[in-house]
Amino acid sequence: MxxxxxxxxxxxxxxxxxxxxxxxxxxxxxxxxxxxxxxxLPFARLTREKENKFTEIFWGRVPIETGAPLFYFQKGGKVQHLIHRFKYKGFREIGHYLGVLHGNDLKESPYYQGLHMVIPVPLHPAKLRKRGFNQSEIFAGGLAESLNIPLVTDGLLRIIPTSTQTRKTRFRRWENVESVFHIPDPLVFKNKNILLVDDVVTTGSTLEACSQRLLQIEDARVWLATIAITA
Structure with missing residues (x-):
């Protein structure tokens, strides 16, 4: 050594x-x-609270088990700087490291036990080609490594780009969730406890739509984790 x-x-x-x-x-x-x-750094420290500022976003929208961000996001702050370097400058090691940090916290919480897999929010193929990588997948990889559970990157696919969805009302987005997100093999998620992962949450609409799609699978349960939530 x-x-x-x-x-x-x-x-x-x-x-x-x-x-x-x-x-x-x-x-x-x-x-x-x-x-x-x-x-x-402004750590959120919400993993010990099953109901918290983060889960309040989804009350009455989608029945998640619980969820927590790693940080609070403030415009011009250190977290924004780190996320910018990660997403737009290509420093993927930042996202992976933050995933490991968050995973270390989650596994000490009684509310995140028994998870079977980590799923990143998918990017549309056109956006993935343009950016070169899915930032949520990199972050999810760090979480999966820390939690010692599989990272599943091909189980949930986006088939309609975000810009198309944002023109619809929230009800229409929910109604058409099957046309937006495709699950090639539903058996992958049957009877599974899923940790669904995104980068920064503001309105929660993307996580809501992904969760709704996953919860259509028999006995699937969804937990959420993100890098940050807007303060």
């Missing part, structure tokens, strides 16, 4: 890794975000 540590220090000397939050050089044991930045 000492040899590995020395090797890490050697490479860090010539190829220093920097914090995605502040730009300072990371020290041994730090990953993506330095200890100082991480300490000052």
């Amino acid at each position: 000492k040899a590995v540590s020395y090797l890490y220090d050697f490479f860090a000397l010539f190829f220093p890794r920097t914090c995605h939050g502040c730009g300072e050089t990371l020290i041994s044991g730090e990953h993506c975000i330095c200890t100082f930045c991480q300490f000052h």
Whole structure:
């Protein structure tokens, strides 16, 4: 182990890794975000509350089990900076690391036990080609790694782009959920406890639509997790 540590220090000397939050050089044991930045991030800390500010968004809309974000999102804040670097600058390691952080918190909560799989909110193929990756899938991968459960990326597919959906009323979006999201093999989700994952939640309409589609499967149950919720 000492040899590995020395090797890490050697490479860090010539190829220093920097914090995605502040730009300072990371020290041994730090990953993506330095200890100082991480300490000052606005963690939501809602995983110990089954009913919370996040789940209130979905009351009367879709019967989820519970859900929690990792952070509160504020315009111009550190979380927005990190998400921007992750989604638009291509630093995928940020999303994966945040997923691991959130997963470490979820597995200590009594409300997230017995999960069978992690499902990212899907992107439409055209948007996926344009961006090059699904940010929710990267975040979900970190969650799955931490929780030690499978990441399922091909079980829920988006077949209508977001822009088309936003022109419809909320009732019409709900009514046409089967035409928006396709499940190739419903047996994958039968009798399963599903952790559905997205990046930032504002209105919750996408998570609502995905949850409605998954809950059409026999005895499927849905939990939610996101990087952030708008404050």
